Amino acid sequence: MKQMEANDYKGKVKPSWCPGCGNHAVLAALKKAMAQLNYQTHETAIVSGIGCSSRFPFFLSTYGFHSIHGRALPVAIGLKEARPEINVIAVGGDGDGLSIGGNHFIHAGRKNPNITYIMMDNEIYALTKGQCSPTSRIGTITKCNPYAWTADRINPVLMALSFNASYVARGYSGDIKQLEELILGGLKHKGFAFIHIVSPCVQYNKVSSFEKIKEIVRNLPSEHDVEDKINAMKYAFAPEGLYTGIFYKVERPTYEERYKEVISKAKELSGDNYTIKDVIKQFQ
Ligand SMILES: Cc1ncc(C[n+]2csc(CCOP(=O)(O)OP(=O)(O)O)c2C)c(N)n1
Ligand SMILES: [Mg+2]
Known part of the structure; x- marks a missing residue:
């Protein structure tokens, strides 16, 4: 088996993100x-x-x-169920994972599939040229909200903790080294690993720029116990700054493991030769 290096993961297509976009750092960290x-x-x-x-x-x-x-999440979970030996990583933005995909995020966490989910949060819908997202700050002005955005923000880390995701971390695109560690931790984790990455948009979001995020970012204290969910929630909610690091990490049975148990139970009760045709026959 070839020993892989970060460069071996370089795709045929050159990243089309703007120069200075936070996502370049996420890509580099994931490769490493x-x-x-x-x-x-x-x-x-x-x-x-x-x-x-x-x-x-x-x-x-x-x-x-x-x-x-x-x-992304239902597709990723389906893939993992069908091919558990494959390393499955789901990725996307704050709009993708918290607006239209918000429900999938909740239920993925509950089920605990053995996948990693990286959310790049730029607090805006960038691809569609800058509308507010569930993480946009009150007062944000865009072409769709020329006077001000008025809704409170979703806190993705707090959200993941509340539905019992088994690995919850936050990073920031300005610190690639830490991103690499957090992603590595997520990939190694057996269960649903959620990594929230504050990844500024240089084009459409002037409210949460690299400079502004840098001022509020701080590492979780080294003594933080990653099994202490209440404390993790306090740090996720902290008004004094944006904490980064591993908030929470516990081992619990994965979706695949629980599902396997159900399959063997069903086989035990119905016999090995019980097929979908036999199920249909019951209703004919
Ligand atoms: C069903 C559907 N609704 C709306 C859209 C339009 N749309 C494309 S990307 C996007 C939001 C992207 O925001 P985000 O997920 O935060 O990604 P970013 O571009 O900021 O990285 C929207 C609303 C779509 N493609 N499909
Ligand atoms: Mg976005």
């Missing part, structure tokens, strides 16, 4: 993390929704699926 685990390209699939951030699969040499808006 995959190389550390020696992920082979034919055994790895990146699944995305729609958005600038969701263009990710084009820029990698692994398998990829650029699906439809908000649907």
